[in-house]
Amino acid sequence: MTTVAIFGAWVLTRRDGRPHVVRDRWVLVEGNRIAAVTPDRPAADETFDRPGRFVLPGLLNLHNHCFSEAIARSHTEDGRGRKGGRSIVYTVLLPLSKTALTLLSPQERLSIAQLGILQLLKGGATTVMEPFRNGLPEMFEAAEEMGLRFYGAPYLFSTADAKAGPDGRVTYAGDDGEADLAAWNALHARWEGRGEGRIRLAMSPHATDTCGPDLLRACAARARELGVPITTHLAQSDDEVATIRARHDGRSPAEYLDWLGLLAPDLLAAHCIASTDDDLRLMAARGATVLNCPRVFARAGRTAALGRFAAHGIRTLVGTDGYNMDLLGELNAASLISKIAAGRADVADSATLIDAVTGEAAAAIRRPDLGVIAPGAAADLTVVDMMHPHLQPLHDPLRGLIALANRADIAQVMVDGRILVDEGRYRHGDEARIVREGAAAVARIWDLPEARAAFEEE
Ligand SMILES: [Zn+2]
Structure with a gap:
Protein backbone atom coordinates (compact mmCIF):
# COMPACT_ATOMS: atom_id res chain seq x y z
CA MET A 1 0.00 0.00 0.00
CA THR A 2 1.40 3.40 -1.01
CA THR A 3 1.97 5.88 1.80
CA VAL A 4 2.14 9.66 1.49
CA ALA A 5 3.07 12.15 4.20
CA ILE A 6 2.19 15.86 3.90
CA PHE A 7 3.33 18.49 6.40
CA GLY A 8 0.95 21.25 7.32
CA ALA A 9 2.00 24.36 9.18
CA TRP A 10 -1.75 24.32 9.81
CA VAL A 11 -4.13 21.37 9.52
CA LEU A 12 -7.91 21.76 9.64
CA THR A 13 -9.41 19.14 11.96
CA ARG A 14 -12.65 19.13 13.95
CA ARG A 15 -13.30 19.65 17.64
CA ASP A 16 -16.73 19.59 19.28
CA GLY A 17 -18.36 19.36 15.85
CA ARG A 18 -16.73 22.57 14.57
CA PRO A 19 -13.68 23.25 12.35
CA HIS A 20 -10.51 23.50 14.40
CA VAL A 21 -6.99 24.39 13.23
CA VAL A 22 -3.94 22.60 14.69
CA ARG A 23 -0.32 23.68 14.15
CA ASP A 24 2.63 21.74 12.71
CA ARG A 25 1.18 18.33 11.96
CA TRP A 26 1.92 15.56 9.49
CA VAL A 27 -1.00 14.01 7.67
CA LEU A 28 -0.18 10.40 6.83
CA VAL A 29 -2.12 8.68 4.06
CA GLU A 30 -2.10 4.91 3.55
CA GLY A 31 -3.70 3.82 0.30
CA ASN A 32 -6.97 5.72 0.00
CA ARG A 33 -7.43 6.41 3.75
CA ILE A 34 -6.01 8.91 6.21
CA ALA A 35 -3.97 6.88 8.68
CA ALA A 36 -2.79 9.50 11.17
CA VAL A 37 -2.44 13.18 12.05
CA THR A 38 0.76 13.39 14.02
CA PRO A 39 3.42 15.88 15.21
CA ASP A 40 6.18 13.36 14.38
CA ARG A 41 7.53 12.96 10.87
CA PRO A 42 6.31 9.55 9.68
CA ALA A 43 8.08 7.22 7.24
CA ALA A 44 6.31 7.28 3.86
CA ASP A 45 6.87 6.41 0.20
CA GLU A 46 6.35 10.03 -0.77
CA THR A 47 6.96 12.96 1.58
CA PHE A 48 5.97 16.61 1.09
CA ASP A 49 7.65 18.94 3.56
CA ARG A 50 6.92 22.40 2.19
CA PRO A 51 6.64 25.63 4.20
CA GLY A 52 3.43 27.50 4.99
CA ARG A 53 0.97 24.85 3.83
CA PHE A 54 -2.59 24.79 5.14
CA VAL A 55 -3.90 21.23 4.80
CA LEU A 56 -7.69 21.14 4.46
CA PRO A 57 -10.08 18.26 4.03
CA GLY A 58 -10.86 17.91 0.31
CA ILE A 365 -24.84 13.69 1.45
CA ARG A 366 -24.44 11.33 4.41
CA ARG A 367 -20.70 10.80 3.87
CA PRO A 368 -19.02 10.87 7.29
CA ASP A 369 -15.83 9.67 5.57
CA LEU A 370 -15.55 12.96 3.63
CA GLY A 371 -14.95 16.58 4.65
CA VAL A 372 -12.77 15.69 7.62
CA ILE A 373 -9.10 15.00 8.35
CA ALA A 374 -9.10 12.12 10.82
CA PRO A 375 -7.80 8.55 10.91
CA GLY A 376 -10.04 6.32 8.79
CA ALA A 377 -11.46 9.13 6.65
CA ALA A 378 -11.14 9.08 2.87
CA ALA A 379 -7.79 10.48 1.70
CA ASP A 380 -9.21 13.59 0.03
CA LEU A 381 -7.09 16.67 0.77
CA THR A 382 -6.84 20.25 -0.47
CA VAL A 383 -3.55 21.96 0.37
CA VAL A 384 -3.24 25.75 0.18
CA ASP A 385 0.08 27.58 -0.09
CA MET A 386 -0.18 30.38 2.47
CA MET A 387 3.29 31.79 1.65
CA HIS A 388 2.11 34.06 -1.16
CA PRO A 389 2.74 37.76 -0.50
CA HIS A 390 -0.99 38.50 -0.25
CA LEU A 391 -1.28 35.96 2.59
CA GLN A 392 1.69 37.00 4.74
CA PRO A 393 2.03 37.78 7.55
CA LEU A 394 -0.73 35.46 8.65
CA HIS A 395 -2.27 35.74 12.08
CA ASP A 396 -5.31 33.48 11.60
CA PRO A 397 -5.17 30.92 8.75
CA LEU A 398 -8.93 30.38 8.52
CA ARG A 399 -9.77 34.08 8.34
CA GLY A 400 -6.88 34.54 5.90
CA LEU A 401 -8.18 31.71 3.74
CA ILE A 402 -11.71 33.09 3.43
CA ALA A 403 -10.86 36.79 3.26
CA LEU A 404 -7.67 36.78 1.20
CA ALA A 405 -6.96 33.50 -0.61
CA ASN A 406 -8.15 32.44 -4.04
CA ARG A 407 -7.97 29.40 -6.29
CA ALA A 408 -4.50 30.28 -7.58
CA ASP A 409 -3.20 29.52 -4.07
CA ILE A 410 -4.23 25.86 -4.29
CA ALA A 411 -0.98 23.90 -4.21
CA GLN A 412 -2.03 20.28 -3.97
CA VAL A 413 -5.18 18.23 -4.42
CA MET A 414 -5.49 14.59 -3.42
CA VAL A 415 -8.53 12.42 -4.12
CA ASP A 416 -8.81 8.88 -2.78
CA GLY A 417 -5.09 8.87 -1.95
CA ARG A 418 -3.98 9.98 -5.44
CA ILE A 419 -2.27 13.33 -5.91
CA LEU A 420 -4.07 14.92 -8.85
CA VAL A 421 -2.67 18.46 -8.56
CA ASP A 422 0.85 19.22 -7.34
CA GLU A 423 2.34 22.70 -7.04
CA GLY A 424 -0.75 23.99 -8.79
CA ARG A 425 -0.42 21.78 -11.88
CA TYR A 426 -2.54 18.82 -12.93
CA ARG A 427 -0.31 15.77 -12.71
CA HIS A 428 -2.03 13.31 -15.05
CA GLY A 429 -2.59 15.11 -18.34
CA ASP A 430 -1.58 17.96 -20.61
CA GLU A 431 -3.27 21.10 -19.29
CA ALA A 432 -2.59 23.11 -22.44
CA ARG A 433 -4.22 20.47 -24.62
CA ILE A 434 -7.29 20.22 -22.37
CA VAL A 435 -7.75 24.00 -22.41
CA ARG A 436 -7.21 24.28 -26.19
CA GLU A 437 -9.61 21.48 -27.10
CA GLY A 438 -12.30 22.52 -24.62
CA ALA A 439 -12.20 26.12 -25.83
CA ALA A 440 -12.37 25.02 -29.49
CA ALA A 441 -15.47 22.91 -28.79
CA VAL A 442 -17.22 25.84 -27.05
CA ALA A 443 -16.33 28.12 -29.98
CA ARG A 444 -18.26 25.78 -32.31
CA ILE A 445 -21.44 26.54 -30.34
CA TRP A 446 -20.94 30.29 -30.67
CA ASP A 447 -20.54 29.92 -34.44
CA LEU A 448 -24.26 29.08 -34.58
CA PRO A 449 -26.49 31.96 -35.76
CA GLU A 450 -29.10 31.17 -33.04
CA ALA A 451 -26.43 31.44 -30.35
CA ARG A 452 -25.37 34.88 -31.52
CA ALA A 453 -29.03 35.95 -31.91
CA ALA A 454 -29.65 35.38 -28.20
CA PHE A 455 -27.22 38.22 -27.52
CA GLU A 456 -28.27 40.76 -30.12
CA GLU A 457 -28.36 44.18 -28.53
CA GLU A 458 -31.89 45.19 -27.57
ZN1 LIG B 1 -27.74 25.32 -10.95
Whole structure:
Protein backbone atom coordinates (compact mmCIF):
# COMPACT_ATOMS: atom_id res chain seq x y z
CA MET A 1 0.00 0.00 0.00
CA THR A 2 1.40 3.40 -1.01
CA THR A 3 1.97 5.88 1.80
CA VAL A 4 2.14 9.66 1.49
CA ALA A 5 3.07 12.15 4.20
CA ILE A 6 2.19 15.86 3.90
CA PHE A 7 3.33 18.49 6.40
CA GLY A 8 0.95 21.25 7.32
CA ALA A 9 2.00 24.36 9.18
CA TRP A 10 -1.75 24.32 9.81
CA VAL A 11 -4.13 21.37 9.52
CA LEU A 12 -7.91 21.76 9.64
CA THR A 13 -9.41 19.14 11.96
CA ARG A 14 -12.65 19.13 13.95
CA ARG A 15 -13.30 19.65 17.64
CA ASP A 16 -16.73 19.59 19.28
CA GLY A 17 -18.36 19.36 15.85
CA ARG A 18 -16.73 22.57 14.57
CA PRO A 19 -13.68 23.25 12.35
CA HIS A 20 -10.51 23.50 14.40
CA VAL A 21 -6.99 24.39 13.23
CA VAL A 22 -3.94 22.60 14.69
CA ARG A 23 -0.32 23.68 14.15
CA ASP A 24 2.63 21.74 12.71
CA ARG A 25 1.18 18.33 11.96
CA TRP A 26 1.92 15.56 9.49
CA VAL A 27 -1.00 14.01 7.67
CA LEU A 28 -0.18 10.40 6.83
CA VAL A 29 -2.12 8.68 4.06
CA GLU A 30 -2.10 4.91 3.55
CA GLY A 31 -3.70 3.82 0.30
CA ASN A 32 -6.97 5.72 0.00
CA ARG A 33 -7.43 6.41 3.75
CA ILE A 34 -6.01 8.91 6.21
CA ALA A 35 -3.97 6.88 8.68
CA ALA A 36 -2.79 9.50 11.17
CA VAL A 37 -2.44 13.18 12.05
CA THR A 38 0.76 13.39 14.02
CA PRO A 39 3.42 15.88 15.21
CA ASP A 40 6.18 13.36 14.38
CA ARG A 41 7.53 12.96 10.87
CA PRO A 42 6.31 9.55 9.68
CA ALA A 43 8.08 7.22 7.24
CA ALA A 44 6.31 7.28 3.86
CA ASP A 45 6.87 6.41 0.20
CA GLU A 46 6.35 10.03 -0.77
CA THR A 47 6.96 12.96 1.58
CA PHE A 48 5.97 16.61 1.09
CA ASP A 49 7.65 18.94 3.56
CA ARG A 50 6.92 22.40 2.19
CA PRO A 51 6.64 25.63 4.20
CA GLY A 52 3.43 27.50 4.99
CA ARG A 53 0.97 24.85 3.83
CA PHE A 54 -2.59 24.79 5.14
CA VAL A 55 -3.90 21.23 4.80
CA LEU A 56 -7.69 21.14 4.46
CA PRO A 57 -10.08 18.26 4.03
CA GLY A 58 -10.86 17.91 0.31
CA LEU A 59 -13.42 20.60 -0.54
CA LEU A 60 -16.94 19.60 -1.62
CA ASN A 61 -18.63 21.71 -4.28
CA LEU A 62 -22.15 20.30 -4.38
CA HIS A 63 -23.66 22.53 -7.07
CA ASN A 64 -21.80 23.15 -10.29
CA HIS A 65 -22.42 23.11 -14.04
CA CYS A 66 -19.24 22.59 -16.08
CA PHE A 67 -20.95 22.60 -19.44
CA SER A 68 -23.20 25.66 -19.31
CA GLU A 69 -20.50 27.60 -17.44
CA ALA A 70 -18.02 27.04 -20.24
CA ILE A 71 -20.62 28.05 -22.82
CA ALA A 72 -21.70 31.20 -20.99
CA ARG A 73 -18.38 32.53 -19.82
CA SER A 74 -17.66 36.10 -20.88
CA HIS A 75 -20.92 36.22 -22.86
CA THR A 76 -23.38 36.73 -20.02
CA GLU A 77 -21.76 39.35 -17.78
CA ASP A 78 -22.86 43.00 -17.62
CA GLY A 79 -26.51 42.04 -18.19
CA ARG A 80 -26.05 40.55 -21.65
CA GLY A 81 -28.80 38.18 -22.80
CA ARG A 82 -31.21 39.28 -20.06
CA LYS A 83 -34.38 40.38 -21.82
CA GLY A 84 -36.31 42.60 -19.42
CA GLY A 85 -33.75 41.89 -16.70
CA ARG A 86 -35.00 38.30 -16.35
CA SER A 87 -33.11 35.12 -15.57
CA ILE A 88 -31.09 33.68 -18.47
CA VAL A 89 -31.69 30.09 -17.38
CA TYR A 90 -34.58 29.46 -19.76
CA THR A 91 -33.80 32.02 -22.43
CA VAL A 92 -30.13 31.27 -22.97
CA LEU A 93 -28.52 28.53 -20.90
CA LEU A 94 -30.96 25.63 -21.31
CA PRO A 95 -31.70 26.15 -25.04
CA LEU A 96 -28.01 26.61 -25.89
CA SER A 97 -26.83 23.62 -23.88
CA LYS A 98 -29.55 21.52 -25.54
CA THR A 99 -28.47 22.64 -29.02
CA ALA A 100 -24.86 22.00 -28.11
CA LEU A 101 -25.50 18.37 -27.25
CA THR A 102 -26.67 17.58 -30.78
CA LEU A 103 -24.19 19.85 -32.54
CA LEU A 104 -21.01 18.57 -30.88
CA SER A 105 -19.33 15.21 -31.31
CA PRO A 106 -18.82 12.96 -28.27
CA GLN A 107 -15.12 13.91 -28.35
CA GLU A 108 -15.97 17.63 -28.31
CA ARG A 109 -18.42 17.15 -25.43
CA LEU A 110 -15.72 15.21 -23.56
CA SER A 111 -13.26 18.06 -24.15
CA ILE A 112 -15.64 20.57 -22.54
CA ALA A 113 -16.18 18.21 -19.59
CA GLN A 114 -12.41 17.82 -19.16
CA LEU A 115 -11.91 21.58 -19.27
CA GLY A 116 -14.46 21.98 -16.50
CA ILE A 117 -13.01 19.25 -14.33
CA LEU A 118 -9.48 20.56 -14.77
CA GLN A 119 -10.71 23.94 -13.56
CA LEU A 120 -12.52 22.38 -10.58
CA LEU A 121 -9.52 20.31 -9.50
CA LYS A 122 -7.06 23.19 -9.82
CA GLY A 123 -9.50 25.22 -7.72
CA GLY A 124 -9.27 22.70 -4.89
CA ALA A 125 -12.53 20.74 -5.23
CA THR A 126 -12.24 17.01 -4.55
CA THR A 127 -15.97 16.15 -4.60
CA VAL A 128 -18.38 17.75 -7.05
CA MET A 129 -22.12 17.35 -7.49
CA GLU A 130 -22.88 18.26 -11.07
CA PRO A 131 -26.39 18.53 -12.55
CA PHE A 132 -26.33 18.29 -16.35
CA ARG A 133 -28.46 17.19 -19.27
CA ASN A 134 -28.79 13.43 -19.55
CA GLY A 135 -27.42 13.50 -23.10
CA LEU A 136 -23.98 14.29 -21.71
CA PRO A 137 -22.57 11.00 -20.38
CA GLU A 138 -19.12 12.43 -21.14
CA MET A 139 -19.31 14.20 -17.75
CA PHE A 140 -19.03 10.78 -16.08
CA GLU A 141 -16.25 9.72 -18.43
CA ALA A 142 -14.18 12.82 -17.73
CA ALA A 143 -14.70 12.60 -13.96
CA GLU A 144 -13.69 8.95 -13.84
CA GLU A 145 -10.65 9.41 -16.05
CA MET A 146 -9.39 12.56 -14.29
CA GLY A 147 -9.79 11.17 -10.76
CA LEU A 148 -12.43 13.53 -9.30
CA ARG A 149 -14.95 12.27 -6.73
CA PHE A 150 -18.18 12.91 -8.55
CA TYR A 151 -21.91 12.92 -7.92
CA GLY A 152 -23.30 13.12 -11.44
CA ALA A 153 -26.85 14.44 -11.45
CA PRO A 154 -28.41 13.90 -14.90
CA TYR A 155 -31.51 16.08 -15.18
CA LEU A 156 -35.07 14.85 -15.34
CA PHE A 157 -37.66 17.13 -16.89
CA SER A 158 -41.41 16.78 -17.28
CA THR A 159 -40.92 19.35 -19.96
CA ALA A 160 -37.46 19.96 -21.27
CA ASP A 161 -38.59 22.26 -24.05
CA ALA A 162 -38.76 25.61 -22.28
CA LYS A 163 -39.22 28.55 -24.62
CA ALA A 164 -39.16 32.26 -23.84
CA GLY A 165 -41.69 34.58 -25.49
CA PRO A 166 -40.90 38.13 -26.62
CA ASP A 167 -41.75 39.39 -23.12
CA GLY A 168 -39.25 36.98 -21.57
CA ARG A 169 -42.04 34.83 -20.08
CA VAL A 170 -41.28 31.15 -20.33
CA THR A 171 -43.67 28.49 -21.56
CA TYR A 172 -43.17 24.77 -21.38
CA ALA A 173 -44.04 21.97 -23.79
CA GLY A 174 -43.46 18.23 -24.14
CA ASP A 175 -43.75 15.31 -21.75
CA ASP A 176 -40.33 13.85 -21.07
CA GLY A 177 -40.74 12.53 -17.54
CA GLU A 178 -40.88 8.81 -18.23
CA ALA A 179 -38.12 8.91 -20.82
CA ASP A 180 -35.88 10.91 -18.49
CA LEU A 181 -36.44 8.53 -15.59
CA ALA A 182 -35.54 5.62 -17.88
CA ALA A 183 -32.41 7.50 -19.03
CA TRP A 184 -31.45 8.23 -15.41
CA ASN A 185 -31.88 4.57 -14.48
CA ALA A 186 -29.69 3.51 -17.41
CA LEU A 187 -26.95 5.96 -16.38
CA HIS A 188 -27.21 4.74 -12.78
CA ALA A 189 -26.82 1.12 -13.90
CA ARG A 190 -23.80 2.05 -15.99
CA TRP A 191 -21.92 4.47 -13.72
CA GLU A 192 -22.85 4.09 -10.01
CA GLY A 193 -19.77 2.92 -8.11
CA ARG A 194 -17.31 3.18 -11.01
CA GLY A 195 -13.80 4.52 -10.42
CA GLU A 196 -13.38 2.46 -7.21
CA GLY A 197 -16.57 4.01 -5.88
CA ARG A 198 -15.69 7.62 -6.66
CA ILE A 199 -18.45 7.92 -9.25
CA ARG A 200 -21.98 8.20 -7.85
CA LEU A 201 -25.30 9.55 -8.99
CA ALA A 202 -27.77 11.98 -7.49
CA MET A 203 -31.45 12.18 -8.47
CA SER A 204 -31.85 15.50 -10.21
CA PRO A 205 -35.32 16.71 -11.20
CA HIS A 206 -34.35 19.99 -12.85
CA ALA A 207 -36.60 22.53 -11.07
CA THR A 208 -40.10 23.04 -9.69
CA ASP A 209 -41.39 24.73 -12.87
CA THR A 210 -39.98 22.11 -15.28
CA CYS A 211 -41.08 19.07 -13.23
CA GLY A 212 -44.70 18.11 -12.59
CA PRO A 213 -46.10 16.26 -9.56
CA ASP A 214 -46.00 12.77 -11.13
CA LEU A 215 -42.35 13.03 -12.06
CA LEU A 216 -41.30 14.53 -8.74
CA ARG A 217 -43.08 11.78 -6.80
CA ALA A 218 -41.45 9.13 -8.99
CA CYS A 219 -38.01 10.74 -8.56
CA ALA A 220 -38.32 10.78 -4.78
CA ALA A 221 -39.49 7.16 -4.66
CA ARG A 222 -36.65 5.93 -6.87
CA ALA A 223 -33.99 7.98 -5.03
CA ARG A 224 -35.13 6.65 -1.67
CA GLU A 225 -35.24 3.10 -2.97
CA LEU A 226 -31.56 3.48 -3.97
CA GLY A 227 -30.46 5.75 -1.10
CA VAL A 228 -29.09 8.46 -3.42
CA PRO A 229 -29.32 12.19 -2.65
CA ILE A 230 -31.92 14.34 -4.40
CA THR A 231 -31.01 17.74 -5.79
CA THR A 232 -33.07 20.35 -7.60
CA HIS A 233 -33.34 24.07 -8.33
CA LEU A 234 -35.82 25.79 -6.02
CA ALA A 235 -37.19 29.34 -6.02
CA GLN A 236 -34.42 30.62 -8.25
CA SER A 237 -36.52 33.43 -9.76
CA ASP A 238 -39.71 35.42 -9.11
CA ASP A 239 -41.11 34.06 -12.38
CA GLU A 240 -40.75 30.50 -11.06
CA VAL A 241 -42.67 31.45 -7.90
CA ALA A 242 -45.49 33.01 -9.98
CA THR A 243 -45.63 29.96 -12.26
CA ILE A 244 -45.90 27.47 -9.40
CA ARG A 245 -48.48 29.54 -7.51
CA ALA A 246 -50.65 29.73 -10.64
CA ARG A 247 -50.29 26.04 -11.45
CA HIS A 248 -50.59 24.48 -8.02
CA ASP A 249 -53.35 26.15 -5.97
CA GLY A 250 -51.30 29.09 -4.72
CA ARG A 251 -48.45 26.99 -3.33
CA SER A 252 -44.95 28.44 -3.17
CA PRO A 253 -42.21 26.31 -4.80
CA ALA A 254 -41.14 25.04 -1.35
CA GLU A 255 -44.75 24.19 -0.44
CA TYR A 256 -45.09 22.41 -3.77
CA LEU A 257 -42.09 20.18 -2.98
CA ASP A 258 -43.35 19.62 0.55
CA TRP A 259 -46.79 18.59 -0.78
CA LEU A 260 -45.03 15.93 -2.91
CA GLY A 261 -42.84 14.68 -0.06
CA LEU A 262 -39.53 16.02 -1.37
CA LEU A 263 -38.76 18.54 1.35
CA ALA A 264 -36.67 16.25 3.57
CA PRO A 265 -33.09 15.73 4.84
CA ASP A 266 -32.06 14.02 1.58
CA LEU A 267 -32.94 17.10 -0.51
CA LEU A 268 -30.27 19.59 -1.62
CA ALA A 269 -32.09 22.61 -3.03
CA ALA A 270 -30.14 25.12 -5.08
CA HIS A 271 -30.60 28.85 -4.62
CA CYS A 272 -33.99 29.48 -2.87
CA ILE A 273 -33.42 33.22 -3.34
CA ALA A 274 -37.11 33.90 -4.08
CA SER A 275 -38.21 31.99 -0.97
CA THR A 276 -40.29 33.71 1.70
CA ASP A 277 -39.38 33.53 5.37
CA ASP A 278 -42.28 31.09 5.79
CA ASP A 279 -40.71 28.89 3.09
CA LEU A 280 -37.39 28.96 4.89
CA ARG A 281 -39.02 28.05 8.22
CA LEU A 282 -40.67 25.11 6.46
CA MET A 283 -37.36 23.99 4.95
CA ALA A 284 -35.65 24.20 8.34
CA ALA A 285 -38.43 22.14 9.93
CA ARG A 286 -38.07 19.46 7.24
CA GLY A 287 -34.26 19.35 7.45
CA ALA A 288 -33.65 20.18 3.78
CA THR A 289 -30.33 21.69 2.68
CA VAL A 290 -29.83 24.93 0.74
CA LEU A 291 -27.08 25.17 -1.87
CA ASN A 292 -26.02 28.82 -1.86
CA CYS A 293 -24.23 30.11 -4.98
CA PRO A 294 -23.91 33.84 -4.40
CA ARG A 295 -21.75 34.93 -7.32
CA VAL A 296 -24.04 33.81 -10.13
CA PHE A 297 -26.75 36.00 -8.61
CA ALA A 298 -24.41 38.89 -7.81
CA ARG A 299 -23.62 38.88 -11.53
CA ALA A 300 -27.31 39.64 -12.12
CA GLY A 301 -27.62 42.22 -9.35
CA ARG A 302 -29.41 39.86 -6.95
CA THR A 303 -28.51 39.09 -3.35
CA ALA A 304 -28.17 35.43 -2.39
CA ALA A 305 -27.03 35.66 1.22
CA LEU A 306 -25.92 32.49 2.97
CA GLY A 307 -26.47 34.27 6.25
CA ARG A 308 -30.22 34.56 5.57
CA PHE A 309 -30.63 30.78 5.21
CA ALA A 310 -28.29 29.99 8.08
CA ALA A 311 -30.22 32.40 10.33
CA HIS A 312 -33.30 30.23 9.77
CA GLY A 313 -31.34 27.22 11.02
CA ILE A 314 -31.09 25.62 7.57
CA ARG A 315 -27.99 23.62 6.67
CA THR A 316 -26.50 25.86 3.99
CA LEU A 317 -23.67 24.81 1.67
CA VAL A 318 -21.73 26.84 -0.87
CA GLY A 319 -21.42 25.83 -4.52
CA THR A 320 -20.36 27.61 -7.67
CA ASP A 321 -23.34 26.93 -9.99
CA GLY A 322 -22.72 27.87 -13.62
CA TYR A 323 -20.42 30.78 -12.99
CA ASN A 324 -16.70 30.95 -12.39
CA MET A 325 -16.29 27.61 -10.57
CA ASP A 326 -13.82 29.09 -8.07
CA LEU A 327 -14.87 27.66 -4.72
CA LEU A 328 -12.53 29.79 -2.57
CA GLY A 329 -13.71 32.88 -4.46
CA GLU A 330 -17.29 31.79 -3.88
CA LEU A 331 -16.67 31.50 -0.12
CA ASN A 332 -15.25 35.00 -0.12
CA ALA A 333 -18.32 36.27 -1.98
CA ALA A 334 -20.62 34.38 0.39
CA SER A 335 -18.94 36.14 3.29
CA LEU A 336 -19.13 39.63 1.79
CA ILE A 337 -22.66 39.33 0.39
CA SER A 338 -23.99 37.95 3.68
CA LYS A 339 -22.40 40.83 5.57
CA ILE A 340 -23.82 43.42 3.17
CA ALA A 341 -27.29 41.82 3.33
CA ALA A 342 -27.27 41.75 7.14
CA GLY A 343 -25.63 45.15 7.55
CA ARG A 344 -23.18 43.68 10.05
CA ALA A 345 -19.75 42.03 9.95
CA ASP A 346 -20.17 39.08 12.29
CA VAL A 347 -22.44 36.91 10.11
CA ALA A 348 -21.18 34.12 7.80
CA ASP A 349 -17.86 33.85 9.64
CA SER A 350 -14.85 31.93 8.36
CA ALA A 351 -15.51 28.76 10.36
CA THR A 352 -19.11 28.62 9.10
CA LEU A 353 -17.96 29.07 5.51
CA ILE A 354 -15.22 26.43 5.53
CA ASP A 355 -17.69 24.08 7.20
CA ALA A 356 -20.11 24.73 4.31
CA VAL A 357 -17.68 23.06 1.89
CA THR A 358 -16.28 20.38 4.24
CA GLY A 359 -18.07 18.88 7.27
CA GLU A 360 -21.58 20.22 6.64
CA ALA A 361 -21.40 19.35 2.94
CA ALA A 362 -20.34 15.78 3.73
CA ALA A 363 -23.15 15.47 6.27
CA ALA A 364 -25.72 16.63 3.70
CA ILE A 365 -24.84 13.69 1.45
CA ARG A 366 -24.44 11.33 4.41
CA ARG A 367 -20.70 10.80 3.87
CA PRO A 368 -19.02 10.87 7.29
CA ASP A 369 -15.83 9.67 5.57
CA LEU A 370 -15.55 12.96 3.63
CA GLY A 371 -14.95 16.58 4.65
CA VAL A 372 -12.77 15.69 7.62
CA ILE A 373 -9.10 15.00 8.35
CA ALA A 374 -9.10 12.12 10.82
CA PRO A 375 -7.80 8.55 10.91
CA GLY A 376 -10.04 6.32 8.79
CA ALA A 377 -11.46 9.13 6.65
CA ALA A 378 -11.14 9.08 2.87
CA ALA A 379 -7.79 10.48 1.70
CA ASP A 380 -9.21 13.59 0.03
CA LEU A 381 -7.09 16.67 0.77
CA THR A 382 -6.84 20.25 -0.47
CA VAL A 383 -3.55 21.96 0.37
CA VAL A 384 -3.24 25.75 0.18
CA ASP A 385 0.08 27.58 -0.09
CA MET A 386 -0.18 30.38 2.47
CA MET A 387 3.29 31.79 1.65
CA HIS A 388 2.11 34.06 -1.16
CA PRO A 389 2.74 37.76 -0.50
CA HIS A 390 -0.99 38.50 -0.25
CA LEU A 391 -1.28 35.96 2.59
CA GLN A 392 1.69 37.00 4.74
CA PRO A 393 2.03 37.78 7.55
CA LEU A 394 -0.73 35.46 8.65
CA HIS A 395 -2.27 35.74 12.08
CA ASP A 396 -5.31 33.48 11.60
CA PRO A 397 -5.17 30.92 8.75
CA LEU A 398 -8.93 30.38 8.52
CA ARG A 399 -9.77 34.08 8.34
CA GLY A 400 -6.88 34.54 5.90
CA LEU A 401 -8.18 31.71 3.74
CA ILE A 402 -11.71 33.09 3.43
CA ALA A 403 -10.86 36.79 3.26
CA LEU A 404 -7.67 36.78 1.20
CA ALA A 405 -6.96 33.50 -0.61
CA ASN A 406 -8.15 32.44 -4.04
CA ARG A 407 -7.97 29.40 -6.29
CA ALA A 408 -4.50 30.28 -7.58
CA ASP A 409 -3.20 29.52 -4.07
CA ILE A 410 -4.23 25.86 -4.29
CA ALA A 411 -0.98 23.90 -4.21
CA GLN A 412 -2.03 20.28 -3.97
CA VAL A 413 -5.18 18.23 -4.42
CA MET A 414 -5.49 14.59 -3.42
CA VAL A 415 -8.53 12.42 -4.12
CA ASP A 416 -8.81 8.88 -2.78
CA GLY A 417 -5.09 8.87 -1.95
CA ARG A 418 -3.98 9.98 -5.44
CA ILE A 419 -2.27 13.33 -5.91
CA LEU A 420 -4.07 14.92 -8.85
CA VAL A 421 -2.67 18.46 -8.56
CA ASP A 422 0.85 19.22 -7.34
CA GLU A 423 2.34 22.70 -7.04
CA GLY A 424 -0.75 23.99 -8.79
CA ARG A 425 -0.42 21.78 -11.88
CA TYR A 426 -2.54 18.82 -12.93
CA ARG A 427 -0.31 15.77 -12.71
CA HIS A 428 -2.03 13.31 -15.05
CA GLY A 429 -2.59 15.11 -18.34
CA ASP A 430 -1.58 17.96 -20.61
CA GLU A 431 -3.27 21.10 -19.29
CA ALA A 432 -2.59 23.11 -22.44
CA ARG A 433 -4.22 20.47 -24.62
CA ILE A 434 -7.29 20.22 -22.37
CA VAL A 435 -7.75 24.00 -22.41
CA ARG A 436 -7.21 24.28 -26.19
CA GLU A 437 -9.61 21.48 -27.10
CA GLY A 438 -12.30 22.52 -24.62
CA ALA A 439 -12.20 26.12 -25.83
CA ALA A 440 -12.37 25.02 -29.49
CA ALA A 441 -15.47 22.91 -28.79
CA VAL A 442 -17.22 25.84 -27.05
CA ALA A 443 -16.33 28.12 -29.98
CA ARG A 444 -18.26 25.78 -32.31
CA ILE A 445 -21.44 26.54 -30.34
CA TRP A 446 -20.94 30.29 -30.67
CA ASP A 447 -20.54 29.92 -34.44
CA LEU A 448 -24.26 29.08 -34.58
CA PRO A 449 -26.49 31.96 -35.76
CA GLU A 450 -29.10 31.17 -33.04
CA ALA A 451 -26.43 31.44 -30.35
CA ARG A 452 -25.37 34.88 -31.52
CA ALA A 453 -29.03 35.95 -31.91
CA ALA A 454 -29.65 35.38 -28.20
CA PHE A 455 -27.22 38.22 -27.52
CA GLU A 456 -28.27 40.76 -30.12
CA GLU A 457 -28.36 44.18 -28.53
CA GLU A 458 -31.89 45.19 -27.57
ZN1 LIG B 1 -27.74 25.32 -10.95
